[in-house]
Amino acid sequence: MSQVRYAPPTEVPGLAARRIAADILDGVLHKRRTLDDQLEGAAAHPGLKTLSDRDRALMRRLVATILRRMGTLGHVLSRLLDRGIPTDAPRAQSALMIGAAQILWMDVPDHAAVDLSVRMVQSDRRAAKYAGLVNAVLRRCAREGQPLIDEIAAQTLDIPPWLMARWTANYGEATAREIAVALSHEPSLDLTVKSDAAAWATRLHGEVLPTGSVRTLLQGSVTMLPGFGDGQWWVQDAAAALPVRLFGDLVGKRVVDLCAAPGGKTAQLIQAGAEVTAVDRSQNRIARLRENLARLSLQAETVIADGTEYPGEGFDAVLLDAPCASTGTIRRHPDVAWLKQESDIILLTTLQRRLLQKATTMLKPGGTLVYCTCSLEPEEGEHAVAALLAGDSGMKRAPVDASEVAGLTEIINSDGDLRTLPCHLPHADPRLGGLDGFYAARLVKSR
Known part of the structure; x- marks a missing residue:
């Protein structure tokens, strides 16, 4: 046989x-x-x-x-x-x-x-x-x-129970379920373009979001898309593109971007006219940031250093995109849901608060600090800022106005901070809706 x-x-x-x-x-x-x-x-x-x-x-x-x-x-x-x-x-x-x-x-x-x-x-x-x-x-x-x-459509089996319990406690059961549904959809590709968003949206078969990002459903290698090779845009979730907008006019201002790699926000700061110092503790991540800036034909001073120890001072502005549990990015990075544990949040909050305290010392009086995390957990956002403001930091909150974020009142919380959720910015086609979960607060140094 x-x-x-x-x-x-x-x-x-x-x-x-x-x-x-x-x-x-x-x-x-x-x-x-x-x-x-x-x-x-x-x-x-x-x-x-x-x-x-x-x-x-x-x-x-x-x-x-x-x-x-x-x-x-x-x-x-x-x-x-x-x-x-x-x-x-x-x-x-x-x-x-x-x-x-x-x-x-x-x-x-x-x-x-x-x-x-x-x-x-x-x-x-x-x-x-x-x-x-x-x-x-x-x-x-x-x-x-x-x-x-x-038969299980009403259940939320795709979210680890500990995360679902947290979101239910923090946002209510209905919103937690909306977040879970949003995370079940394959996300679009969001781009921050240097100029003429409408033209790039047409060329890339996408649309311009109210916030100015270009969103497209094109798949495949990003490097093969029009505009990548000559540095006309970079990949950046629409929510991640919002914190830099909170600085307002940056022309000629000295800005330090802490925990800067891979460099999307650094690129935004440079595009806005700032003189940028990009700091990150990882040599490999700084190398990647430099590669990204080179492709975009943008320049910044890059420093390999721990943000809690960087000696810089006298900056007009500080952007602190702090390391976090990244639970707001699960729709783009679904491994996060299965790699993170609740204990990680406790460890990270200690680092976040140290970075926040250090960031305040880098500002000159009247300078602006924007603190942000791509986390849905209040300990890494609202609670961290509340703890800073409760201490003797000399910082005061500068509430965000809806006009600064394309009139999207639903992404501003009761304190005037930015809080985006994956279920925000809905669309008839679920693949074209949603945002990463982001928190951002704008603080001003009063003395």
């Missing part, structure tokens, strides 16, 4: 992308490695170099979709598996998640999703015995998966 021969994985179109996706998922879920670390830089997955731009984009979307819908995926697969997901073969688990995600949420033919997942397990020594199981379960998923999703 002749043996069935299977082509090596590298010869099957699309299989390499899925194998790498499985490796990266394992890195996030079992080795606690961030997506950024595995996708970029010296520690990136070596197999990425072998993928075409199309396969690389597929792989990234596949990983993001699984991480974004982890809870729902777990529910569906648990209902389709009589004995639960195999625990002795990690590649079988990955193949099930990868196949189901394609069937349920991606524009991939069901037969291709099933076939490639089966091939994944067949090529793995420990998982090969589960090839028949993977085939049967994914075929059932194609038939029965959507009804299983519909």
Whole structure:
């Protein structure tokens, strides 16, 4: 009897992308490695170099979709598996998640999703015995998966329970659910353009948001889009572009940007006419910032230093985008939901308050400090600023007016600080709606 021969994985179109996706998922879920670390830089997955731009984009979307819908995926697969997901073969688990995600949420033919997942397990020594199981379960998923999703539509399984409990306590149950729904959608691509946003929106098949950012649904390699090579724009969520606007006129002013890398806000400050000193403690991150500024033909003084120890003083303005739990960025960085823990917030708040205190010493009297974090947690935003103002810092709040943020009154809290939520800026097409969760306060040094 002749043996069935299977082509090596590298010869099957699309299989390499899925194998790498499985490796990266394992890195996030079992080795606690961030997506950024595995996708970029010296520690990136070596197999990425072998993928075409199309396969690389597929792989990234596949990983993001699984991480974004982890809870729902777990529910569906648990209902389709009589004995639960195999625990002795990690590649079988990955193949099930990868196949189901394609069937349920991606524009991939069901037969291709099933076939490639089966091939994944067949090529793995420990998982090969589960090839028949993977085939049967994914075929059932194609038939029965959507009804299983519909039956839990009112639940928030894709958000870790500790995070959902925090958001419910801080924003109320209804808003917490709106945040969860917003995080379930694949986000758009937001760009900050140097000039003529309307023209770039047309060229990139997007639209200009009220805040001035250009939003587009174009996918694929960002570096291949018009305007990237000649530095006409940079990628920056629309919410992340707001804090710099709070400084007002910056022409000729000396500004220090603490924790500056990768440099989106640094670029904004330079574009606004400021003389910028960009400070970051990481040599690799400063190198990336310099590369970004070079592409944009923008110049700043760059300093590798710990922001809590940087000796600068006499600045007209300080921008402090502090390290935080980043829970406001989950829609763009879905790994955050599964890598962060509540204890991280407590550790980070200590650093944030030290940075805030240091930032006040860098300002000259009358100078402006904008403190911001990409976190939905009040301890990293509202509470940090309240603690600073309660002390003898010589700082006073300068409330934000709606006219400074395109009239979006819903993103200004009762204290006059900026507070954006992922469910803000809704759109008929969910992919074109939403913002990262951001907090920003504007403070002025009175003495």
